Amino acid sequence: VNAWLIIATAGAVAFLLRWGVVLVAARHPLPERMVEITHLVAPSAAAALLAGSLVGTRNIPDLGIHLVVVAVGFYTALRTRSVLLTLLAGVTVYTLLEAIV
Amino acid sequence: MSAPSSPEHLASTGATQTGALSASRPWLAGARQALPFVLAFAPYGWVIGAVADRAAVDDVLGWSTAWLVYAGTSQLVSIQLLESGGPVVVLVAVVLLVNARMIAYAASLSPTWRTAPWWWTAVASYLLIDPAYLIGTGQGQAGPTDDPAALHRRRQHYLGAAVTLWITWLVNCALGVVLGGRLAAFLPSAVIAELMLGCIVALLISNRATRVAAATGFALGLPAALLPSSVGAPVAALLAIGVAVRVKGGSR
Numbered sequence: 001v002n003a004w005l006i007i008a009t010a011g012a013v014a015f016l017l018r019w020g021v022v023l024v025a026a027r028h029p030l031p032e033r034m035v036e037i038t039h040l041v042a043p044s045a046a047a048a049l050l051a052g053s054l055v056g057t058r059n060i061p062d063l064g065i066h067l068v069v070v071a072v073g074f075y076t077a078l079r080t081r082s083v084l085l086t087l088l089a090g091v092t093v094y095t096l097l098e099a100i101v
Numbered sequence: 102m103s104a105p106s107s108p109e110h111l112a113s114t115g116a117t118q119t120g121a122l123s124a125s126r127p128w129l130a131g132a133r134q135a136l137p138f139v140l141a142f143a144p145y146g147w148v149i150g151a152v153a154d155r156a157a158v159d160d161v162l163g164w165s166t167a168w169l170v171y172a173g174t175s176q177l178v179s180i181q182l183l184e185s186g187g188p189v190v191v192l193v194a195v196v197l198l199v200n201a202r203m204i205a206y207a208a209s210l211s212p213t214w215r216t217a218p219w220w221w222t223a224v225a226s227y228l229l230i231d232p233a234y235l236i237g238t239g240q241g242q243a244g245p246t247d248d249p250a251a252l253h254r255r256r257q258h259y260l261g262a263a264v265t266l267w268i269t270w271l272v273n274c275a276l277g278v279v280l281g282g283r284l285a286a287f288l289p290s291a292v293i294a295e296l297m298l299g300c301i302v303a304l305l306i307s308n309r310a311t312r313v314a315a316a317t318g319f320a321l322g323l324p325a326a327l328l329p330s331s332v333g334a335p336v337a338a339l340l341a342i343g344v345a346v347r348v349k350g351g352s353r
Contacts, residue, residue: 003162006189007179010196011169017197018207019226023219025211034208036310037346041205042234043305044318044341048334049174050298051322053291066295073296077303083137086303090296094289 061101069094127254131236131261138232139269141300142173144293146270149176150277156184160278167274171267172230173294175199176274198335206234213237213255221256228263231301236262314345 030038054066073090080086146167153163158180166176175196182192206229214222229237237259302315318341325333 003158003183004165006183006192007162007166007169009189010175010179010193011166011171013193014170014172014175014197014200014203015227017204018229019223021204021207022211022214022222022226025208026215026222029212029215030208035212036349037342038205038209039238040310040314040342040345040349041202041209041338042231043302043311043315044345045202045334045338046231046298046302046305047315047318048322048325048337048341050295050302051319051337052326052334053295053298055323055326066292069292070295070299074299074303077300078306081304083141083297083300083304086300087137087141087293087296090292090299091289094292098289 065094065097065101068097127257128261131258131263132265134236134239134258135232135262135265138236138266138297141293141297142232142266142270143273145173145297146273147277147280148291148294149173149180150274150279151281152177152277153180153274154278154281156180158183164274164278167271168267170196171227171270172200172203195332198332201335202338203229203234210234210237210259213252213259216249216252217256221260225256225260225263228260228267230263230266233259233263233266235301235304310345310349313348314341317341317344 050070054063054070069090072093073086076089077083077086149167150164153166153176154160156163162183163180166179170176170179178195178199179192182195207226210225210229214225217225237255302319306312306315318338321337321340322334325337327333328336
């Protein structure tokens with residue numbers, strides 16, 4: 001099967017599902033309980049993706065560095081609510097740890 | 102869980118002031134709010150472009166995943182599966198699984214979008230990714246959903262941010278393809294991608310239920326990463342949502 005067709009199909013199906021949900025929800029508003037549950041999807045999915053990414057780190061010293069950097073970034077984001085400060089703090093700590101280790 | 106319009110929720114999405122600021126030029130305010138994410142995600146786009154360049158896949162097709170699939174992780178997975186010659190059904194299913202959270206994002210944003218024309222909802226749904234959702238829920242919940250003028254402003258704000266993210270993502274992926282690994286080699290791309298995920302998690306935490314969802318998602322995501330074909334994260338996320346719902350129900 002043509003590779004373009006495969007990628008286009010994957011993208012189109014993902015898009016149509018999203019759009020379909022929006023169209024249906026416009027006619028039949030979701031129950032409050034359902035809306036509340038949708039707010040839980042983002043933090044759980046992002047955290048699971050993050051864990052998967054960390055597990056993919058090749059060796060133990062690297063994993064340690066990545067864990068520390070992510071922890072620093074997470075804490076910075078919690079405290080400051082700033083994406084740029086999070087990036088700055090994380091990359092600075094990473095650079096320092098790389099230089100030391 | 103806090104009410105979507107509560108100050109707690111707004112603060113959690115990092116968009117406390119923008120809703121008010123966007124009254125005169127909501128498009129511009131949305132675009133401005135997207136800029137930190139543009140900067141932060143640029144290296145990730147370069148890496149994906151570089152992967153597409155190195156893979157045994159046509160460069161133009163590799164770059165085109167940026168607008169055909171438009172989701173970093175799904176792009177990486179689809180390029181890898183295309184290269185390995187995996188079955189079509191598996192590729193489509195994995196892209197859907199990795200992107201499953203976007204369906205919930207769409208449901209979550211639908212109250213703000215319900216009065217928009219169909220073509221607008223199509224564009225907005227296509228442009229829906231993590232940072233766009235974060236910005237959309239931050240300012241999108243800032244007032245009543247029965248005021249058409251306010252809803253219109255919020256939609257403009259969302260689209261300003263989402264279009265900015267889309268255009269810059271395409272440019273960054275193109276840069277990655279053209280310059281290969283040279284751009285990505287200068288930066289700790291893997292760490293930056295993880296930092297941004299951690300940042301998104303932190304900005305989404307607003308109460309006990311979201312804390313439990315994030316913590317459980319992370320804890321379950323570690324062993325789940327060993328599952329084949331990138332299904333680990335969606336499985337862990339589903340279980341974590343179940344746990345958070347139970348905790349939330351128990352605390353009522």
